[in-house]
Amino acid sequence: MIISIASGKGGTGKTLVATSLAISLRNEEKVQLLDCDVEEPDSHLFLKPAITVSEPVCIPVPKVDxxxxxxxxxxxxxxxxxxxxxxxxxxxxxxxxxxxxxxxxxxxxxxAISEEGREMGVVESGRSGNIEFVQGRLIVGEAMAVPVIRRVKQKINRNRTALLDVSPGTSCPVVNAVEDSDYCLLVTEPTPFGLHDLKLAVETVRKLGIPCGVVINRAVDGETLVNDYCGREGISVWLEIPLDREIARLYSNGITLAEGSPGWQAAFIDVYKRIKGVVNGIK
Amino acid sequence: MIVAITATGDRLDSDIDPRFGRCKYFIFVNIETNVVEAVINSPTAGGAGIAAGQTLVNYGAKVVITGDIGPNAYQVLSAAGIEVITGVSGKVKDALEAFKAGKLKASGGASVQQHHGQSAL
Structure with a gap:
């Protein structure tokens, strides 16, 4: 099963959710985490994998005779x-x-034109304990993320639960990363901006025919605008993570939510099982 | 000699369009024959400056008068030996008179970064 973790708005907690899911599931399932946010891959900060393979990504560019x-x-x-x-x-x-x-x-x-390979990124693979880890990294200054994302996705291991950490937005890199997922988990925050971009993300994944659900991060009591929208649209809100100084403090030290407080592992495992139920129900 | 001016309209009394790659029109003026031709510019999502530079090369322009120009467009124009005059505003016809009177000076490079005009207007 492939679950992509996307958001619309940036900085809502995609990596927090992706890495927490990976860590929570590592003893339940065979897990693979693929960081498709190739402009700024940061899952490695939390999973601290040992990278064993590094492969350049090249695209053919013209050369004139x-x-x-x-x-x-x-x-x-x-x-x-x-x-x-x-x-x-x-x-x-x-x-x-x-x-x-x-x-x-x-x-x-x-x-008069031949083509030569131009390196524009790299795909790195390795392990973090029993989690298989892959990340793409675009060379700074390069404009096109998609060729690197495609190469990352070629590494998807069908014998594992693949978790894809996707870049923010709804443009080509997001579409290419999310495409072919069995489920898309959208992480948002209860602000007008978070809701605005969530709506765009929902429109995008619906167009791609991918079922989606929502995680609300930095949830605050009484701020129900995202819940209200999801209710109207029939979208499940699987989890709410509170706005909490301790979560932020741990995260800023490279400790993701599921690792910082064990209570969350059970919550993430539960979210996973419910997603699995939805996906199996569709199949 | 053909002078190209970026413009917001298709006439000599139109305003100069401050953007090069994403201007509305190019007005080409042959200053010997006074033949004027306005060409609508249809910028693409990316590479607008490069494409606009190519348009000027294809029309045989020797000088361009505009507001701002980015590095890619400047590279095309300078490779083609087209003189680039930036920082000009007002009416197209006034800029043309100022150019004929020798009052406009070529700029030594791009005046703005890439994508500068992408979200403007």
Missing amino acids: YARCTFCGECARVCAYKAIAVVPGSVLIFDQLCHGCGACSYLCPEK
């Missing part, structure tokens, strides 16, 4: 990402805009 190029400009015309400009005597290639689609090389009438 000036002996053949006639500066006709076809490559710039066909580039959907505007990563190429042709000026008299020179072809300018903006690597960071290139999606590696290969159109320029395929359609060049002079066969």
Whole structure:
């Protein structure tokens, strides 16, 4: 089973929930945690895995053979990402805009464009106790997270419960990470901003046909705007984590919720079992 | 010589559009023949500055007058030998007169970071 942990709004506690689930389940199930938040992977801070394998992620970018190029400009015309400009005597290639689609090389009438790999990230794998751990890391300054996320997801171990820590937002990296999940757990906070972005995230996962439920983090008595919305939409709120100084203090020291206070492990195991029930019910 | 000016409208009395890659129109003026052509700009989600630079190269412009320009666009224009004049505002026709009178000076590089004009207007 694949469970992705996403949010909409950033900083609501995706990693808190993902790492707490992994730690709570490690003696119940075979668990794998994959950090798909490749622009800022931080699950490792809490799971402290030993990384044993590190593989570069490359995308093909064009290289011009000036002996053949006639500066006709076809490559710039066909580039959907505007990563190429042709000026008299020179072809300018903006690597960071290139999606590696290969159109320029395929359609060049002079066969003057070849492709070479450009490293834009890395996928690291290892273990934290009996938890299998994978994370993607985008090189600082790179614009495209999706190729790295795809490589992380190729490491999904179907014999384990895969927990995907996803980046915030609802754009391409989130869609690519969440796609193919059996369930998406959306972590939010009871603020108007948290609710606004939760609605966008719910719309996104519904479009992808993935069942979802909600965890409210930093819950405060009387702040029911998220609960009210979920009630109206028929979305289960599986867990509420209170706004609590001690939780924050432990977390800031690299100790995730389920590790800091054992009472939470049972709560996370319960959430997992209920999600499993929902997923098995659908299947 | 063809001068390109970024504009919010398609006429000489339109205002200069402060954005280069995401301007509404390019107005191309041949200053010898006074032939004026306005071209609508349709920026893409990414690479708008590069594409706009390519448009100017394709039209054979030798000078561009605009508000701000980013590093990628500047790289395309300078590789093509197009003179870049930034920090200009007001009416297109006034900028053109100032240019003809030699009152506008080329800038030495990009005036803003990438994506500067993406959320403006």
